[in-house]
Amino acid sequence: MKSEVITVGSEIMSGHTLDTNFRFIARKLSSIGAEVVWHTSVGDDHETVADVLRVALRRAEIVVMTGGLGPTPDDVTRKVVSTVLGRNLLLNDSVLEAIRERYRMRGTQMPGINERQALFPKGAEVIENKVGAAPGFLIKEGEKLLFALPGVPLEAEVMLEQHVLPRLTQSGTPRGREQVVLRTVGLPESIMAERIASMREQLEGVSISYLPHDYGVDLCLTFKKGEPTQLALNERVARQRLLPILGKHFYGEGDKTLEEVVGELLVSKRRKLAVAESVTGGMVSQLITSVPGASRYFMLGVTAYSDETKCKVLGVSDELIREKGAVSEQVAIEMARGVRKKGAADIGVSSTGIAGPGGGRAEKPVGLVYIAVATQRKASAEELRLVGNRALITRRASAAALEMVRRSLL
Incomplete structure (x- = not known):
């Protein structure tokens, strides 16, 4: 079943807001076999959005829209x-009352403009928004399904998970193809591709896509539609062939x-x-701490961040910093040991480096990072030479x- 995602918002088209909704929606739809074939982003102009929607309804069986459901x-x-x-x-009187009640719980009166959020096209099925003010809706137009969700990412994600995906699976949406994403870290895309190329002919009924990101490379396996038993066999064979190649770099x-x-792992190992x-x-x-x-x-x-704090709080030797520098393997190890002891923990991990854009020099350039791990028995550090701007180096060092x-x- 072919799908199209339409993200509405002039803030997206101007570059002020990153369209994270599409990535989330596309991955979730693909996971249930609703192949996303088209994606259109459009500004907040009535005629332009109307043109985009008409095209989408002609060519797609499932259309998911985000944005444009606020009161303005x-x-x-x-x-x-x-x-x-x-x-x-x-x-919709019940939706209007729910919006009013939300404002009453905040101790304020609902502005009149918010009444617009209780207006729905005739025949629409309301999709409850449990984390925000703007409800969504579903319309069945012949054999086509049109979902409209708010543009706020958290709201769109919750409503997709709790309402859209269950509705599609319950309605018997035919599964066009299966997808499996294998996640890796620390293995460059080019090296991964070379290793897989040597045994590519052994994989039948599957296409492979490489999805690099800040933390690593995701390997997306798309299995061509077929009988469930054949799909299961193709997936099992692919795993048997690929996981040994990915080795310790595969994490989920x-x-x-x-x-x-x-x-x-920390919970299971206590x-x-x-x-x-x-x-x-x-x-x-x-x-x-983002994990519940x-x-x-x-x-x-x-x-x-300062040398003084490294010494006073973590117990790093001032002499060691003067001799080796704050950005060094030895200081990273002492930081990991110090925080492990101070936190009464089994494992201490530390980071020290130069994120840039300034502060680098020939022997210690921007992007030089040391990561150390200390346990009761041993401590070790790894030297990294990261590339990118300050934000990217910080994210890669964290990963x-x-x-x-x-x-x-392990």
Whole structure:
């Protein structure tokens, strides 16, 4: 079943807002076999959005729109759908009361302009928004399904997971193809491709896509539609061939994140973690604590950006910093040891480096990073030479720290 995603918003077209909705929606639709064939982004102009929607309804069986459901005049989605489908907008009294109640709970009165959010094209099925004010809706137009969701990413994601995907699977949406995403870290795309090329002919009924990102490379396997038994066989063979090639670089599947995997390992091994950060500026701790239940294994996070803090809080020798420099293997190890001891943890991980754009020199250039892991028995550090701007170096160094913790737990 072919799908199209339409993201509405002038803020997207002007470059002020990153369109994260499409990536999330496309991956989720693909995971249930609803192949995303088209994606269109469009500004908040009634006629332009109407033209885009007409085209989408002609060629796609499933259309998912995000954005344009707010209360302001530039939120045009509901009016566009009404115009294109020839369905009058009707006021839903129960939705209106729910919006009013939301404002009453905040101790304020609903502005009159918000009444627009209770207007829906005739025959539309309301999709509840449990995390925001703007409800979505579903319209069945012949054999086609049109979903309209808010543009706020969190709201769109929750509504897609709780309403859109269950509706599509319950309605018997034919599965066009199966997808499996294998996630890796620390293995360059070109090396991965060379290794896989040597045995590509052994994989039948599957296409392979390489999806590089800041933290690593995802390997997307798309299996051609067929009998369930044949699909299962093709998937099993692909795993048997590919996982040994990916080796220790493979850490999970689907949407599983590196920080989630690290958390699961820490719980299963009954280990506690403490983090000392310099170059990553607290990002490692933020990633770890973004996982629900992190309090079971995360003991302490210290952002020791200055040399003075490294010495006073983490116990790094001032003499060692003068001799080797704050950006060194030896200092990274002492930071990891110090935070492990201070946090009464089983594992300490640290980061020190030069994120740039300034501060580098010939012997210690921008992008030089040391990551260290310390346990009760041993401590070791890895030297990295990262490329990119300050933000990218910080993200890659954070991923490297998580990966080093993961490997220490294997």
